[in-house]
Amino acid sequence: MRRRLPHPLRRFRLPAVLLLLVITYGISGYTVIEHWNLLDAFYMTIITISTVGYMEIHPLSNAGEIFTSTLIVVGVGTMLYGFGVFAETLTDNSFIIYRRERQLERSLNQLRDHFIICGYGRIGTQIVAEFEEHHIPYAVIDQTDEALVRLRNEDRLHVEGDASSEEILKLAGIERARGLISAVDSDERAVYIILAARALKPNLYLISRAGRPESIRRLELAGANRVISPYQMAGHRMAELAVRPALVDVLDTLHHGMAEIVVEEMLVKQGMAAVGKTVDEAGLLSPNAAKLLAIRRRDGTLHVNPGPGLRLEEGDLLIALGSEDQLFASAAMLK
Known part of the structure; x- marks a missing residue:
């Protein structure tokens, strides 16, 4: 749109x-x-x-x-x-285009707790494919002709325009968004996108691609929570495949849910029964619960293999390993 x-x-x-x-x-x-x-x-x-x-x-x-x-x-x-x-x-099919744009606008207005993806190049396309697989709501922002043609042909929710524009970000529903991913191929544009997004919603979770290593620090200063260098990630993964290929295969299987046992995140929200309780008191060490691998505090502190006496706080992110039934059981214990 x-x-x-x-x-x-x-x-x-x-x-x-x-x-x-x-x-x-x-x-x-x-x-x-x-x-x-x-x-x-x-x-x-x-x-x-x-x-x-x-x-x-x-x-x-x-x-x-x-x-x-x-x-x-x-x-x-x-x-x-x-x-x-x-x-x-x-x-010029003005009536058809107008009707399609209005339907797109209504769909965008109905989005809640979604991600905004800025840029529909090779990285943005892969992100959308992953979100589609996991049924995660999203909206794409791009202004290049080639990307817009693909977005329309694939019937993707999108906004046409410059992602660094506050007006365009508002059209994508940034006030209701869960996070924003900047996948544009220009580090300078990425900085402007992150600055605009942070100004519109200070608590928004921001992820950005960095084409050059020296841009990582700039994007972090601009307000990005996470900055990803595709070249560093590719090099790291290739090295891991060379040294520990079996481990990489197992982790991929767990991450993408291609086995009965998967790894998932669970957030401790305000008002949940588990807030203020220890891991043991919350029942997360029960045989029916998923294996608790780590807890990340809101300030970024990471507790790997947490003990039974660790007290849960609002905003904690739990990383758990288990079957679907075990994960559902753990989620129910938090509530």
Whole structure:
């Protein structure tokens, strides 16, 4: 979706005004020159500008014939202009595009707790594929022609425009968003996007791609919570595959849920029963619960293999390993 499109019927405002002026001109002329009543003058004007070929309802004087000639020229020209606007509207599918944009706008307005993905290049496309697989709501922002064509063909929720624009970010529902991912290929643009997003929603979770290592610090200063260097990640993964290929395969299987045992995150929110309780008191060490691997505090402190006496706090992020039933059981214990 781009900035709000005008309704296609607005194109007909000028032809409608011109037609009204022509009708008024015709009625006034026949009333003044031929002294006809308003109904006869109106009827004569309509059959004249529509060129239906009916005979005059009353004989015309010489002045009336001259006036009718001018009315034909002006009226037919106005009618042709109106038909031209109508044909253009049908040719460029304005009504279909407008309806599609309105449906897209309604879908964007219904988004809650979603991610905003800035940039639909190779990285942005992969992010969308992952979100689709895990049914995570999202909206994409891009302004390049190639990306917009793909977004429309794939029927993705998107906003057309510059992701560093506050107006565009608001159209993507940044006030209701869970997080924003900057996947643009320019580090300078990424800085502006992060700054704009942080200004609009100070507590928003921000992730950014960094093309150059020296840009990582700049993006962190701009407000990014996480900065990812694709080249560093690729190098790290290739090294891990070379040294510990089996471990990488196992972790991938767990992460992508391709086995009965998976790794998931659980957030301790305000009002949950587990707030203020120890890990043991919350029941998270129960045989029916998932294995608690780590707890990350709101300030970033990480407790790996937490003990039974560790007390849970609001904002804690729990990393757990287990089957689907065990994970559901752990989530129920938190509530």
